[in-house]
Amino acid sequence: MNTEGHHPADMTPVEQRVAALEALLTEQGLVPEGFIEEITRRYESEIGPMNGARVVARAWTDPQYKLRLLAEGTAAIAELGFGGPEGDHMVVVENTAAVHNVIVCTLCSCYPWPVLGLPPTWYKDPPYRARMVREPRALLAEMGCQLPDDVEIRVWDSSAEVRYLVLPQRPPGTEGMTEAELAGLVTRDSMIGVAHL
Amino acid sequence: MGRVLLVDGIHDLGGMQGLGPVVHSPAEPAFHDRWQAVARALLVVVAGAVRASGGEFRHSIERMEPGHYLTSGYYEHWLTAAATLAVEHRLVTRFELQARAGGWFPLSGPVLAPPVVDAGPDVGEARFGVGDRVRVRDWHPPGHTRCPRYVRGKAGVVARVHGTHSVPDVEAHGTARRYEPTYSVRFDAGHLWGDGQRGVSVHVDLWDSYLEPS
Numbered sequence: 001m002n003t004e005g006h007h008p009a010d011m012t013p014v015e016q017r018v019a020a021l022e023a024l025l026t027e028q029g030l031v032p033e034g035f036i037e038e039i040t041r042r043y044e045s046e047i048g049p050m051n052g053a054r055v056v057a058r059a060w061t062d063p064q065y066k067l068r069l070l071a072e073g074t075a076a077i078a079e080l081g082f083g084g085p086e087g088d089h090m091v092v093v094e095n096t097a098a099v100h101n102v103i104v105c106t107l108c109s110c111y112p113w114p115v116l117g118l119p120p121t122w123y124k125d126p127p128y129r130a131r132m133v134r135e136p137r138a139l140l141a142e143m144g145c146q147l148p149d150d151v152e153i154r155v156w157d158s159s160a161e162v163r164y165l166v167l168p169q170r171p172p173g174t175e176g177m178t179e180a181e182l183a184g185l186v187t188r189d190s191m192i193g194v195a196h197l
Numbered sequence: 198m199g200r201v202l203l204v205d206g207i208h209d210l211g212g213m214q215g216l217g218p219v220v221h222s223p224a225e226p227a228f229h230d231r232w233q234a235v236a237r238a239l240l241v242v243v244a245g246a247v248r249a250s251g252g253e254f255r256h257s258i259e260r261m262e263p264g265h266y267l268t269s270g271y272y273e274h275w276l277t278a279a280a281t282l283a284v285e286h287r288l289v290t291r292f293e294l295q296a297r298a299g300g301w302f303p304l305s306g307p308v309l310a311p312p313v314v315d316a317g318p319d320v321g322e323a324r325f326g327v328g329d330r331v332r333v334r335d336w337h338p339p340g341h342t343r344c345p346r347y348v349r350g351k352a353g354v355v356a357r358v359h360g361t362h363s364v365p366d367v368e369a370h371g372t373a374r375r376y377e378p379t380y381s382v383r384f385d386a387g388h389l390w391g392d393g394q395r396g397v398s399v400h401v402d403l404w405d406s407y408l409e410p411s
Contacts, residue, residue: 013300014273018232020297021239021280024289030246031239039241040234043227089360091381106211106345108255109271121229122221124271130213133347133399134390143221153397155386157211159343160379160402161362189223 048117051082052165053186055092055115057179060170070094073165077115086163087114093156094167095193100151101166102140102193104132105158112163116191123192133157143194166193205337207263211347212390216267233272240279247286252369256341257281260305281305308370310340316373320405321361323378329355331382332411333403341369344407348384348399352411356400357381364404377405 011019025031055077059066069076073090077083090112093101105111106129111119122128131139136153140146147153156164168190174182189195210216228234244254257278258266266274281304283289294302325331335350343365359379367375379402386397 013298014269014276015230015232016298016300017280017294017302018235018239018276020294020299020302021276021283021289022235023297024293025239025242025246025283028288030242030288035242036235036238039238040228040231043234048227091357091359106347107208107343108258118227119271120222120225121270122219125220126210126213126216126267127219129210130216131219133386134212134214135394136386136397136399137394139219143219149396151396153386154383155397155399156381157345157399157401159345160359160404162359162379162381162402187223194221 043118047113049115049186049188049191050183051080051117052112052115052188052191053183054080055082055165056167056186056191057183059092059167060182061179066167069167077165082114084114086110087112089162090115090165091156091162092165092167093154095169097169098150098152099154100140100147100193101154101156101164102132102136103156103158103164103166104129106130106133107157107159110158110163112165115165116188120188140194145195166191168193168197171197205346206259207261207266208259209346211345228272236272236276236279240275243279243283243286243288246288247282249282249286250363250368252341252363252365252367254278254282255365256308256369257285257305259341260308262303262306265303277303277305308340310338310370312371313367313373314371316364316367316375319361319375320377323358323380324405325355325358325380325408325410327355327358330411331355331380331408333382334407334409338366340366342366342407344403345401347389348382348401348403351384351389353382353384353401355380356383359402362404364406366404366406379404380408382408 059069069092073092077090109119109124133155136155190197258274261277284291332352333348361376361378364375364377381400381402383398383400386399387394
């Protein structure tokens with residue numbers, strides 16, 4: 001993406017700025033060949049909520065695994081092969097009939113990349129970050145996650161090095177399903193804590 | 198552009214009002230446009246080249262001009278951080294960036310806190326245990342911190358004791374490091390906001406030096 005000499009009319013100002021920085025860093029030999037493509041490929045195909053869904057499905061079907069997951073999240077998640085940046089210190093919090101957990105990062109956009117992928121836009125934008133710690137019951141309802149008044153809400157602001165993952169409740173009527181089938185039911189939003197299953 | 202003095206940064210959003218509805222989507226691509234992936238990769242490149250700590254990286258976003266911060270998305274924040282760190286560490290100049298971009302290239306504002314030369318001793322042992330009552334220091338540091346404004350001065354209860362980690366307030370401002378335990382502290386939301394809401398707790402992860410006994 002070399003912009004020297006001209007700027008294509010269809011480039012937005014932010015694209016022009018990205019291209020400028022990319023060109024200057026590339027000329028200094030700081031951008032390894034294929035590095036941008038590699039980052040794109042990893043986050044588009046290898047890292048995402050399908051990983052967290054496997055962790056949840058395993059916890060639903062293996063009580064011993066669930067105990068390990070809730071006690072030592074990072075190690076239990078690593079058993080399934082997931083780990084790395086933003087996943088080195090994992091804590092898993094369990095939703096029950098009485099307690100509902102939800103994750104936010106008010107200061108930036110901390111999020112457990114190895115199990116959920118890159119955070120969605122709304123998680124990173126100001127309204128969610130501002131409101132989830134102030135009026136979570138109202139915001140959850142607005143997002144389609146109604147909770148009875150007697151359900152306790154626990155909000156987790158990821159303000160240090162720990163990253164949180166919500167273990168959603170297993171939906172009723174799924175007793176006969178395999179672990180792989182269960183994983184297919186688990187949504188990104190249920191593992192952030194903004195949706196029921 | 199005038200010098201913008203950021204003391205309590207615009208990034209510290211917990212509890213702020215009037216920012217509008219949450220525009221939720223059930224699924225979205227990792228990158229909506231190629232430039233976002235490039236910006237993300239370039240931050241990794243710059244942070245590696247200048248050996249920026251996580252604290253220094255985050256602070257380079259927090260120093261963005263507030264209006265720019267609120268009206269640009271995550272990857273424009275990353276782009277601004279990458280360019281700011283690249284200029285501050287003399288990999289490139291603002292003049293070069295603007296010449297190549299063909300226009301204004303907004304960068305983050307200056308670091309206002311002095312460099313941390315003496316980080317002080319590490320804290321190895323956790324001062325607090327689960328169930329202990331603590332109060333968050335009420336202060337407004339000029340540099341980077343991971344202590345959100347909405348809990349400063351507030352009392353809470355230690356819910357979990359996490360491991361020992363590098364203090365962001367130190368690592369953002371030089372090469373010195375100090376390690377301290379971190380805790381998940383539980384605050385009653387009705388107490389935080391004084392609005393009578395019940396059955397809601399907010400847990401915030403805080404470094405040892407952010408806390409005092411209550």
